[in-house]
Structures are given as structure tokens and as C-alpha cells.
Amino acid sequence: MRAVQMLATCGVALTIATAANAQEVDWKKVDATLGKTAAVSGEVHRYGFPRSDLQVTVDGVAIRPALALGGWAAFMPMRGEAMVMGDLVLLETEINPVMAKLLEGGIEITAVHNHLLRANPETFYMHIGGHGDPVKMAEVIRSALALSKTPFNPPAAAPIPAPAIDLDTAQLDQIIGAKGTVNGGVYQFNVPRRDPITESGMTVPTAMGSANAINFQPTGGGKAAITGDFVIIGDEVNPMIKTLRANAIEVTAIHSHMLTEQPRLFFVHFWANDDALKLAKGVRAALEKTAVAKS
Structure with missing residues (x-):
């Protein structure tokens, strides 16, 4: 009984400490530094850096930022400071100056x-991480991205509204086994792994x-371009890529992010443009x- 009470006390203390950490971060300063308002999920504050300035095509499909050009950085309170992780979308000529500024800032x-494969222009993805003062890390990220053409200011003209999702989303939800969401003309799924993932003990x-992450961008007539990444362990890599290829879904990259x-x-990226329900069944088989x- 005493052990149970001690565990309960520790649990309460941990909850209080976590809440205190979240309160210690002045998120308004982080927002102001990045010039954006975060999307908040639990303790995570996530900032989007979509490359809306780029006109990228793959196999004749114009890629919407929400499909594969959505850079981001996410902050989470960590032991009185914060952890940051992110994925920055860059052109080849932007890689070295952005990297130098990030490294210089810690x-x-x-x-x-x-x-992606066959992207025109070719795009690259720089994954980042860090621990420390969230405002200072935001300053570094902002100054680094200033060396690219990543947009920060609102467009001068009102953006053209994204088209409706011309897909049977209820069927997609049923096949994937999760509820998708609409974002910028793209239907998106986030399917978590069963077991927790930790980094630096968090x-x-x-x-x-x-x-x-599984994204469907309608391409007309019930078809969709799909891309994203599966988050898997080593033993799952080859069974998954064999399943994807058997379902006419191209594997475009296999690598780490952390x-x-x-x-x-390992993160397995993929691409296809075909009947959306057919592709969803292939994705489900891979999952x-x-x-x-x-779910």
C-alpha cells in the first residue's frame, strides 16, 4: 500500500512538474519570433513553414504544400527548457547557407x-533538433530560413481557396482505419505506432x-496522388516495401530523421497517382x- 501511495505521489509530482514546465515557456514570444501562431496539440506547439513560393511538379502533378512541401518546427517543454524537432523544405542552393546558420546557433x-523522386524543381528536406531556450532556438530557425526563400509574410493578395476534396473520404477513413483531416486541398492521415518513441529520454x-503520415491529393476522376512517410523499425522495412511495390506504390526514399x-x-517515403481507394487499400496492407x- 505504501509503495502504491509513493508511486501515486510521484505521478502527481511529475504531472505538476510537466505542467510547470509548460507554463514556464512564454509561447507568445516564440510566436512573435517566428511571426506565426502555433498549432497546439497537448504540450506541443507546432509552426508551419509551407513552401507556397515553389511550383513543384512530379510526373505532371502540381504538388500542393500540404502534400509534400510543408516545412515545420515543433517545440515541447523539456526539463525547464524545450525540445525542438523540425523538417525544413529547401532547394539545393539553400541547403548550405541554412545549415551553416543553424549549426552556428546550436x-x-x-x-x-x-x-520525392523526379520533383521539378528538386526539393530537399533538412531535419533538425535541439534543446534549450525556445525563444533563442526560434530566433536561430527564423534567421536560418531567412537565407532561403521560405515565405514568412502573408501574401499580398488573398490566397486562392483550396478546392474541395473530390474523393470518397468516408471510404478512405474506413480503409485506412483512421479519421483523416482536410488541409490545403489534401486529405491527411496521421496513424501512430503502437509503442511509444523516445528521444533524449522524452x-x-x-x-x-x-x-x-499519409496524404491524398485529388487529381481528378476519383484518383489521387499520394505521398508521406511510414515510421517503422528495421525488421519491418523490407516486408513493407515489398507490400507497397506489390500494390503499385513507388518507394522513393528510406532513411532516418532522428x-x-x-x-x-526508419522512414519510408512513397509515391503513386492512381485510383484513391485502390491506393488506400495498398497503404492499409503496408500498415x-x-x-x-x-484505432
């Missing part, structure tokens, strides 16, 4: 690679990039090769 580079929430996560993870959370 932000770690955890990966640089492609997500659980990495789905809002910080630990979930399977450095010291547990368990060791079944992994340890995903039950």
Missing part, C-alpha cells in the same frame, strides 16, 4: 535528403513527427506489416 542537423508525440531515438526508426496503434 541547432543540430539530424538528416538531409529527398522525399516521449516523442505524433505532432513532432512520430506518426505514419539520431538517438528509441527504438531505432498491417507494422506495429500501428489500434
